[in-house]
Amino acid sequence: MNPNITSLYEIANKPVRKIIGLMSGTSFDGLDIALCEFRASGLKTQVKVLHFSSETYPSDFKEDLKSIFAKRTVDFEKLTLLNAFIGNYYAELILNNLSEWGLSYEDIDLIASHGQTVFHAPKHQRAADDYPNATLQIGDGDHIATKTGIITISDFRQKHVAAGCEGAPLSVYGDYLLFSSADENRIMLNIGGISNFTFLPAKHSTEFFSSDVGPGNTLMDQFVQQHYPGKYFDEDARIASSGSVNSELLDSLFSNDFFKSDYPKTTGPELFSLAYLSKAISKIGLEKLSNEDIMATLAAFTAKSIVDAVRSSVASKGAYEIYMSGGGMHNPLLLHMIEEQLGKKLKFSSDLGIAPDAKEAVLFALLGNEAVSGGQTNFGAHPGVPSISMGKISFPK
Numbered sequence: 001m002n003p004n005i006t007s008l009y010e011i012a013n014k015p016v017r018k019i020i021g022l023m024s025g026t027s028f029d030g031l032d033i034a035l036c037e038f039r040a041s042g043l044k045t046q047v048k049v050l051h052f053s054s055e056t057y058p059s060d061f062k063e064d065l066k067s068i069f070a071k072r073t074v075d076f077e078k079l080t081l082l083n084a085f086i087g088n089y090y091a092e093l094i095l096n097n098l099s100e101w102g103l104s105y106e107d108i109d110l111i112a113s114h115g116q117t118v119f120h121a122p123k124h125q126r127a128a129d130d131y132p133n134a135t136l137q138i139g140d141g142d143h144i145a146t147k148t149g150i151i152t153i154s155d156f157r158q159k160h161v162a163a164g165c166e167g168a169p170l171s172v173y174g175d176y177l178l179f180s181s182a183d184e185n186r187i188m189l190n191i192g193g194i195s196n197f198t199f200l201p202a203k204h205s206t207e208f209f210s211s212d213v214g215p216g217n218t219l220m221d222q223f224v225q226q227h228y229p230g231k232y233f234d235e236d237a238r239i240a241s242s243g244s245v246n247s248e249l250l251d252s253l254f255s256n257d258f259f260k261s262d263y264p265k266t267t268g269p270e271l272f273s274l275a276y277l278s279k280a281i282s283k284i285g286l287e288k289l290s291n292e293d294i295m296a297t298l299a300a301f302t303a304k305s306i307v308d309a310v311r312s313s314v315a316s317k318g319a320y321e322i323y324m325s326g327g328g329m330h331n332p333l334l335l336h337m338i339e340e341q342l343g344k345k346l347k348f349s350s351d352l353g354i355a356p357d358a359k360e361a362v363l364f365a366l367l368g369n370e371a372v373s374g375g376q377t378n379f380g381a382h383p384g385v386p387s388i389s390m391g392k393i394s395f396p397k
Helices: 003-012 059-068 076-100 141-148 157-162 171-179 218-227 235-241 247-253 274-284 291-313 332-342 359-373
Strands: 016-024 030-039 046-056 110-121 134-138 152-154 186-191 194-200 209-215 321-325 392-394
Touching: 003 359, 016 076, 016 359, 030 076, 030 359, 046 076, 046 359, 059 076, 059 110, 076 110, 076 134, 076 141, 110 141, 110 359, 134 157, 141 152, 141 392, 152 359, 171 186, 171 194, 171 209, 171 359, 186 291, 194 291, 209 291, 218 274, 218 291, 235 291, 235 332, 247 274, 247 291, 274 291, 291 332
Parallel strands: 016 110, 110 152, 186 321
Antiparallel strands: 016 030, 030 046, 110 134, 152 392, 186 194, 194 209
């Protein structure tokens, strides 16, 4: 037997596995690295976060990512080079963190890497054509495995697409396995570049669902980067808090068919771009609206898209609690708007034992655990959540 297969077999049969989960979102904040200890799999999964680090990307790297992100036409050479570069870069960050944590690569069983999304193309978001749903993440797993010496599982979203789905959101799998409750309806809300949530009915019911609901931080971040050189986001919502919500612009932003389509659905910055904002502004002739008022309205856009989704799809199912994660939880204006409209105090995934900043990385570590030791859970028969094993395996040798 190939010794790589032997190693994988031995890891799959361990009572305890140490897995590093990697997550880099569409906001380009940096790489989240979560070292997790797993016992069992499926609904019996037990996870303990041993270490967590969030490595901020340097500005020149962010600009490189922005140059190829969510664009129909890019420098194909740069895209190809970044695929390899990101794999090596992730590996360097992992090895640096292992050194800081007093650990060796030999102490780690697996790496589970989400990769860097560069384009998301669900069929519903395109003009009619003969192509299927598609999504693309870069940051080659072979480079990560070879440079770290650790078996790496990556490219999780492709199997989801191959199974007839849209490649997102994948957090539903980890949300169900880790956070479903016997006696509480829960909404696991993640506000990253895009907002999405998983609804988890009580009693571990398989009647859960997960969906993107609209923009998270992406439009606000893009607007700040365009109009405030040197800034990547609206820290503490200072810009938005100094403006006022414009109701005409808010209505115009909601005029897209995405908000009329049924759940589950996915989207991305390919739709919610500065061109989308510009079209909404031009449609109502408000080109002289102040930057502050535009930012306040974009915050309201994100908040209302979340609130409308909760009200239309979840609120009729009884009492529920909302547990947040993602960069949007650091926006005080956004949180205030959501809480005020729902009349409910938001909670955080830390209330359930997983720090919200680490949650997405932990969930991909869990998918890595499922890839080698799970695969037995029936997630029910409903759209967007096929009972499949995801991830491609890269061996270090």
